[in-house]
Amino acid sequence: MKKVLIIEDEQAISMVLKAYLQRDGFEIFQHYEGIGAIDVFEEKKPDLVLLDVMLPGKDGWHILKEIRQKNACPVIMLTALGDVDYRLSGFKSGADDYISKPFIAEEVVARVHAVLRRSASSSSTNTANIRQYGNLRADFSSYTIQLNGEEISLTPRDLSLFLFLAKNPNQIFTRDQLIDQVWGMDYDGSDRAVDLAIKRIRKALEKWPAAEGEIKTLRGMGYQLSVSEN
Numbered sequence: 602m603k604k605v606l607i608i609e610d611e612q613a614i615s616m617v618l619k620a621y622l623q624r625d626g627f628e629i630f631q632h633y634e635g636i637g638a639i640d641v642f643e644e645k646k647p648d649l650v651l652l653d654v655m656l657p658g659k660d661g662w663h664i665l666k667e668i669r670q671k672n673a674c675p676v677i678m679l680t681a682l683g684d685v686d687y688r689l690s691g692f693k694s695g696a697d698d699y700i701s702k703p704f705i706a707e708e709v710v711a712r713v714h715a716v717l718r719r720s721a722s723s724s725s726t727n728t729a730n731i732r733q734y735g736n737l738r739a740d741f742s743s744y745t746i747q748l749n750g751e752e753i754s755l756t757p758r759d760l761s762l763f764l765f766l767a768k769n770p771n772q773i774f775t776r777d778q779l780i781d782q783v784w785g786m787d788y789d790g791s792d793r794a795v796d797l798a799i800k801r802i803r804k805a806l807e808k809w810p811a812a813e814g815e816i817k818t819l820r821g822m823g824y825q826l827s828v829s830e831n
């Protein structure tokens with residue numbers, strides 16, 4: 602049974618979400634304030650977190666950052682209606698999805714399923730869980746990449762993007778395909794998000810010799826992780 606942690610101070614909202622998610626077979630844990638949220642997260646080890654932004658004690662962005670220091674557990678932020686700045690700061694801190702309030706519970710349940718499917722496919726147990734390209738090692742089960750034995754630090758989304766390319770080397774993907782894979786089908790931002798993510802990844806991997814592998818831009822087509830197969 603998949604576990605969902607709801608961090609939300611409005612009890613009525615929390616209870617409605619709990620009822621709908623339980624009906625869909627999820628096990629639910631609830632926490633009603635910012636303080637102590639990370640302790641509950643560590644104790645319950647949820648498969649997904651629904652995280653309100655405005656919380657007493659400590660806000661949701663803060664908690665998201667704490668969660669990201671632990672692992673890549675999917676997080677859906679519950680934001681105030683139309684709050685564009687929150688959305689942007691969320692991209693920086695690595696939330697997996699956003700739902701604006703007021704929302705209908707069915708929508709939240711659908712998003713929970715979508716995000717869980719996505720995270721399952723990006724960390725799926727494909728034959729080998731580790732690929733080594735020269736000095737670069739991509740580990741799909743621990744969700745890490747190492748270069749020369751040192752872990753490369755990237756946002757969870759950039760990491761997902763690189764791991765997806767690393768799992769499918771020498772294949773060309775359009776920006777739309779990458780958005781579907783990494784951001785999800787319901788992403789409504791621009792292709793530029795992909796370009797910016799690729800730029801950050803290249804920078805993080807600048808010490809990786811191009812002879813071992815590199816992300817290539819194929820004009821008019823998309824991106825490819827080009828590696829020498831041997």
Ligand code: CA
Binds near residue numbers: 609610653654656
């Ligand atoms: Ca709130």
